[in-house]
Amino acid sequence: MVISAELHAHHHVEKWRRSTIARQIGVHRDVVARVLSQSGIPAPGRPPRPMRIDPYLAFILKTLETFPTLTAARLYDMVYERGYRGNRDHFRHMIARHRPRPKVEAYLRLHTLPGEEAQVDWGHFGRLEIGRARRPLMAFVMVLSYSRRVFLRFFLDARMDAFLTGHARAFETFGAVPRVVLYDNLKSAVLERQGAAIRFNPTLLAFAGHYRFDPRPVGVGRGNEKGRVERAIRYIRDNFFAGRSFADIDDLNTQAMNWCEGQAADRRCPGEEMSVREAFALEQPRLALPDTPFPLATPTAVAIGKTPYARFDRNDYSVPHTHVRRQLTLLADTAEIRILDGVAVIARHLRSYDNGAQIEDPAHIQALRDQKRRAGRKRQRHRPPCPRRPRQRRAPPARGPERPLPAEHRRWTEPAPPTLRAPANSRLLSSRCSSSTGPRLIPTPFSWASRSDASAGDGHP
Numbered sequence: 235m236v237i238s239a240e241l242h243a244h245h246h247v248e249k250w251r252r253s254t255i256a257r258q259i260g261v262h263r264d265v266v267a268r269v270l271s272q273s274g275i276p277a278p279g280r281p282p283r284p285m286r287i288d289p290y291l292a293f294i295l296k297t298l299e300t301f302p303t304l305t306a307a308r309l310y311d312m313v314y315e316r317g318y319r320g321n322r323d324h325f326r327h328m329i330a331r332h333r334p335r336p337k338v339e340a341y342l343r344l345h346t347l348p349g350e351e352a353q354v355d356w357g358h359f360g361r362l363e364i365g366r367a368r369r370p371l372m373a374f375v376m377v378l379s380y381s382r383r384v385f386l387r388f389f390l391d392a393r394m395d396a397f398l399t400g401h402a403r404a405f406e407t408f409g410a411v412p413r414v415v416l417y418d419n420l421k422s423a424v425l426e427r428q429g430a431a432i433r434f435n436p437t438l439l440a441f442a443g444h445y446r447f448d449p450r451p452v453g454v455g456r457g458n459e460k461g462r463v464e465r466a467i468r469y470i471r472d473n474f475f476a477g478r479s480f481a482d483i484d485d486l487n488t489q490a491m492n493w494c495e496g497q498a499a500d501r502r503c504p505g506e507e508m509s510v511r512e513a514f515a516l517e518q519p520r521l522a523l524p525d526t527p528f529p530l531a532t533p534t535a536v537a538i539g540k541t542p543y544a545r546f547d548r549n550d551y552s553v554p555h556t557h558v559r560r561q562l563t564l565l566a567d568t569a570e571i572r573i574l575d576g577v578a579v580i581a582r583h584l585r586s587y588d589n590g591a592q593i594e595d596p597a598h599i600q601a602l603r604d605q606k607r608r609a610g611r612k613r614q615r616h617r618p619p620c621p622r623r624p625r626q627r628r629a630p631p632a633r634g635p636e637r638p639l640p641a642e643h644r645r646w647t648e649p650a651p652p653t654l655r656a657p658a659n660s661r662l663l664s665s666r667c668s669s670s671t672g673p674r675l676i677p678t679p680f681s682w683a684s685r686s687d688a689s690a691g692d693g694h695p
Contacts, residue, residue: 242273287313352414353415397422416460419452536563539559555605
């Protein structure tokens with residue numbers, strides 16, 4: 235205080251400079267500058283130079299107040315139309331300095347009573363390869379707001395059946411049900427919302443009525459209203475899931491249950507001088523659990539085509555062949571598929587998370603094959619005999635009068651000209667007959683014969 239009083243005396247009375255005051259008092263000049271600035275005395279410096287943007291600054295600030303997200307490029311075009319001729323890049327820098335900053339919101343720390351509230355949310359933890367399908371690995375997380383007790387269970391989707399199963403398993407683990415459960419505006423809880431008017435999912439309302447708790451969605455974009463479950467999901471990512479290996483989803487859920495009962499329950503409860511396990515021991519007697527469970531399977535209408543299969547979640551499940559071309563009801567939970575005709579269960583299958591798989595009951599397929607065989611035998615037995623028609627020989631086509639062939643074709647069809655044949659005894663005759671000129675050949679009679687006769691060796695008569 236003495237240094238501050240002496241410093242102000244030298245500054246206001248003596249009009250000394252800051253460096254002179256520092257040497258006189260024996261302190262650093264930055265100390266003198268800090269003390270004077272805390273008193274509201276501006277630091278000395280050159281007066282600001284006038285800039286080209288100064289005449290347009292009032293218009294810019296008013297425009298930014300009305301349209302806080304207006305871009306600097308659009309503002310430059312607007313002030314350019316009004317006569318501004320400054321550099322575009324410098325103008326963008328000045329707009330960044332004068333743009334109004336969003337107001338920082340302060341939050342109150344919320345306190346809840348034991349057994350009063352729980353918070354629920356989904357967390358996405360990548361994908362799993364199951365057969366030909368890539369399924370999302372979703373974590374259902376419920377946190378009791380007073381004790382910070384965490385329930386964690388993994389599913390392969392975020393459908394309504396998984397949503398309800400997560401609630402039921404959490405209530406069974408806790409052994410009790412809180413009075414209020416907070417959600418964000420996911421479709422499993424809120425179908426439509428207009429301000430304060432909320433249309434809840436009727437399945438969730440039926441579930442909440444059975445377990446006697448009040449479902450409450452937080453405000454739109456107000457994740458801070460359920461910050462305990464948001465912080466719990468980050469805690470799960472960093473302290474449980476990171477670097478963990480598992481064989482399948484059942485193994486992962488077993489490890490998650492052990493982690494929730496062990497490490498997560500032994501940590502210190504925020505804001506309390508005790509562990510989460512001790513705080514939960516104080517909270518559990520104030521909760522209540524109904525005696526009868528809620529049916530968790532969600533009904534879905536399915537249409538059976540000409541083949542005896544029901545399509546659900548990218549897979550086909552067999553039904554009896556007597557129910558083709560009909561509308562049936564499919565009840566699905568996380569482990570089993572049931573197909574109903576009215577109230578009668580006609581098929582049960584283990585649920586598959588593959589893609590394009592056919593899940594068949596051998597009895598359904600064998601019954602269809604037997605029915606096909608019986609139908610084939612019945613058709614053969616009742617088929618009338620086919621009358622045998624007598625074979626009729628076709629009469630040869632009637633021939634017309636023969637036509638004379640053209641001249642160019644006759645040489646191929648007329649018989650060959652006759653040949654002069656010498657008899658076998660021509661040599662004998664020649665030897666017997668003689669003349670003055672020597673031996674001579676005595677011709678024998680010949681006839682015109684066809685080529686076929688000649689080839690057959692027919693002689694003269």
